[in-house]
Amino acid sequence: MIRVKDLKRYYGSGATTVRALNGVSFEIRKGEFVAIMGASGSGKTTLLRILALLDDATGGEYTIRGLKVSRLPEAERSYYRLTQVGYVFQDYALINEMTAAENVYILSMMEGKSKKESYRTALEALDKVGLKDKHDRVPDELSGGEKQRVAIARAIAKKPDIMFADEPCANLDTINSEQVLEVFKDLNDNYGQTIVMVTHEPWHVKYVDRVITFKDGVVVGDEWVEEQ
Amino acid sequence: MIDDIRVGALIAASSIKRGNKKTLIFIVFVLSLIFMNLVFLPSMIGGMTVLFTGFMQDYPYGDIVIEPTGDNTYINNADNVLQKVRAVEGVRAATKRLDVGASVEHKQKVVGVTVTGVLPTEEYEISRYPYIIKEGDFLGELSRDEIIIGSIISGTSTSFGEIYDDLGEARVGSLVDVTYSNGVKRTYKVKGIMEATFELVDLNAMVHYKEIEEVYGLDVGEATSVVVRIDEAGTEEQMKVKIREAGVNEQVFTWADKSEALIRQAMQSLGAIDVMSKFVGLIVGAALILIIIYINILNRKKEIGILKAIGITPGSIVLSYAFLSMFYVSLGIFAGMVLYLSLMIYFQANPVIFYETMKIRPQIDPMLLIQSIVTMLTLSVIAGTLPAWSVSKESILKAIWGR
Numbered sequence: 001m002i003r004v005k006d007l008k009r010y011y012g013s014g015a016t017t018v019r020a021l022n023g024v025s026f027e028i029r030k031g032e033f034v035a036i037m038g039a040s041g042s043g044k045t046t047l048l049r050i051l052a053l054l055d056d057a058t059g060g061e062y063t064i065r066g067l068k069v070s071r072l073p074e075a076e077r078s079y080y081r082l083t084q085v086g087y088v089f090q091d092y093a094l095i096n097e098m099t100a101a102e103n104v105y106i107l108s109m110m111e112g113k114s115k116k117e118s119y120r121t122a123l124e125a126l127d128k129v130g131l132k133d134k135h136d137r138v139p140d141e142l143s144g145g146e147k148q149r150v151a152i153a154r155a156i157a158k159k160p161d162i163m164f165a166d167e168p169c170a171n172l173d174t175i176n177s178e179q180v181l182e183v184f185k186d187l188n189d190n191y192g193q194t195i196v197m198v199t200h201e202p203w204h205v206k207y208v209d210r211v212i213t214f215k216d217g218v219v220v221g222d223e224w225v226e227e228q
Numbered sequence: 229m230i231d232d233i234r235v236g237a238l239i240a241a242s243s244i245k246r247g248n249k250k251t252l253i254f255i256v257f258v259l260s261l262i263f264m265n266l267v268f269l270p271s272m273i274g275g276m277t278v279l280f281t282g283f284m285q286d287y288p289y290g291d292i293v294i295e296p297t298g299d300n301t302y303i304n305n306a307d308n309v310l311q312k313v314r315a316v317e318g319v320r321a322a323t324k325r326l327d328v329g330a331s332v333e334h335k336q337k338v339v340g341v342t343v344t345g346v347l348p349t350e351e352y353e354i355s356r357y358p359y360i361i362k363e364g365d366f367l368g369e370l371s372r373d374e375i376i377i378g379s380i381i382s383g384t385s386t387s388f389g390e391i392y393d394d395l396g397e398a399r400v401g402s403l404v405d406v407t408y409s410n411g412v413k414r415t416y417k418v419k420g421i422m423e424a425t426f427e428l429v430d431l432n433a434m435v436h437y438k439e440i441e442e443v444y445g446l447d448v449g450e451a452t453s454v455v456v457r458i459d460e461a462g463t464e465e466q467m468k469v470k471i472r473e474a475g476v477n478e479q480v481f482t483w484a485d486k487s488e489a490l491i492r493q494a495m496q497s498l499g500a501i502d503v504m505s506k507f508v509g510l511i512v513g514a515a516l517i518l519i520i521i522y523i524n525i526l527n528r529k530k531e532i533g534i535l536k537a538i539g540i541t542p543g544s545i546v547l548s549y550a551f552l553s554m555f556y557v558s559l560g561i562f563a564g565m566v567l568y569l570s571l572m573i574y575f576q577a578n579p580v581i582f583y584e585t586m587k588i589r590p591q592i593d594p595m596l597l598i599q600s601i602v603t604m605l606t607l608s609v610i611a612g613t614l615p616a617w618s619v620s621k622e623s624i625l626k627a628i629w630g631r
């Protein structure tokens with residue numbers, strides 16, 4: 001599904017250069033639920049942003065389904081972001097002035113679907129994250145966990161090839177975190193959604209299939225998690 | 229493109245529906261003031277112009293004025309002209325006048341004036357002279373040794389008193405000596421003092437037409453002007469043509485023709501103020517609209533980044549801000565219009581008083597309103613799109629996370 005080869009991302013230049021990613025290679029196949037772990041500052045966010053086409057690599061290669069996306073023009077990247085890639089932000093990144101449903105269906109509308117169809121798709125996605133009955137609430141009227149689930153609904157409504165989540169539970173308490181992780185697990189188990197999630201909570205590991213561990217911009221571990 | 233418009237509209241609509249109402253009210257308030265600033269002063273100046281042109285009609289020129297051709301001082305056959313003019317359909321009244329230069333003396337004080345010879349009974353139908361006698365009475369048919377003087381020369385003007393020389397003590401009943409431009413000297417008794425709070429009137433004097441004829445030894449029917457009033461305001465141009473067609477070969481002017489030159493002089497400074505105020509108003513307005521909308525957009529930079537990150541096209545984002553600013557500006561124009569019209573209604577009832585008696589009622593000029601509305605809408609689109617466009621060009625990371 002996605003393949004990363006010798007990926008590099010440097011910030012700054014000269015003596016102060018930060019090598020956030022210093023030659024990273026791995027492959028993720030369809031249907032995998034992968035956790036990216038590692039200490040703070042090890043380059044997890046940097047990696048995820050590049051994978052989600054929000055940032056450019058300094059070097060190396062990145063392909064989605066065989067297509068080299070590392071050097072696409074912005075208009076195509078925008079289209080990819082819209083249609084192939086879902087991204088869940090740590091701080092939800094919802095539009096505060098839109099209801100849950102609007103936050104989700106704006107993307108379907110962007111894809112050119114009718115308002116009715118967009119709305120139906122949005123409700124379907126909200127149903128998958130267990131929030132169908134709160135579709136007309138604005139973010140301020142939702143709990144942190146609910147907001148994150150709306151963000152997930154937004155990411156999955158377009159049925160993306162792959163979904164990325166950068167510490168989606170960082171701002172949530174255990175109960176809300178569990179709800180969110182259950183949603184991920186459900187999407188992965190029942191819909192075959194490929195998910196790459198950054199986390200540093202060891203207890204999250206039980207939800208995922210595979211853990212890739214980072215340290216100082218390089219991969220130091222890549223293991224499958226035993227089914228318990 | 230259609231999708232961009234739909235999505236842009238959705239973003240704009242939700243931001244209007246659920247956005248901060250206080251910010252909205254503030255923005256609309258400021259925009260309404262910008263609109264007021266564009267239209268108010270020009271309306272006041274328009275009011276002054278109307279007042280001024282009203283004077284032109286009420287005193288020196290009537291609706292239409294006929295003057296001698298070429299270098300001639302007099303219309304030679306004014307009675308003939310009058311006969312023709314009065315026969316034209318749509319003419320309400322006409323009279324002839326004789327304007328000459330003279331100096332007036334009273335108790336060693338002398339002032340230069342224009343003395344107008346009038347046919348007193350006819351003036352009631354033509355001008356407001358007979359109605360602005362603030363002391364004494366207007367001339368009668370037999371007033372041969374009597375004179376009307378303007379309030380400024382009499383020294384009783386409350387508005388212009390300090391600016392001009394005056395006769396000091398000349399009141400109704402006083403005797404004044406008039407020396408005409410040909411050297412002939414006559415003594416008159418002041419019959420009335422006229423005041424229009426308009427220099428062209430209040431600096432002048434008025435005697436019977438026959439007096440001037442006699443002093444200058446003119447043939448019957450000589451006049452310096454024939455002043456015409458018409459039935460229907462606004463038909464001056466057509467009436468001018470009709471009068472020419474009736475066989476009048478002298479020069480025919482409408483009051484507007486005549487005042488234009490005069491207004492151009494008298495109002496030149498005012499006109500410059502008008503143009504400048506419009507120009508400054510526009511610049512300030514444009515800058516304010518830009519600043520307001522730019523700040524609004526900066527506040528929502530992160531949102532723009534998020535929208536881009538999830539795949540919303542920059543086109544939709546830019547459009548949403550164009551819609552938003554158009555909405556703000558439309559509301560601003562609407563509020564400004566309500567404010568403006570209430571002020572207009574107020575000033576119609578309570579005109580601004582100049583020189584104690586000149587009542588200025590601001591004029592509503594539909595062209596100016598349309599111009600201002602179009603200008604503001606255009607500006608709003610530019611002000612809305614430019615900053616949004618520049619922000620939407622920024623990298624997503626920078627927009628969302630600031631680096």
Ligand SMILES: Nc1ncnc2c1ncn2[C@@H]1O[C@H](COP(=O)(O)OP(=O)(O)O)[C@@H](O)[C@H]1O
Pocket residue numbers: 011012018019020038039040041042043044045046047631
């Ligand atoms: N925009 C940036 N400019 C400079 N340095 C950055 C920038 N973003 C991240 N870094 C640095 O890159 C390294 C990796 O950061 P990040 O990917 O955010 O780590 P993680 O998400 O694993 O905590 C850190 O040392 C961080 O300080």
Ligand SMILES: [Mg+2]
Pocket residue numbers: 044045046
């Ligand atoms: Mg991080």
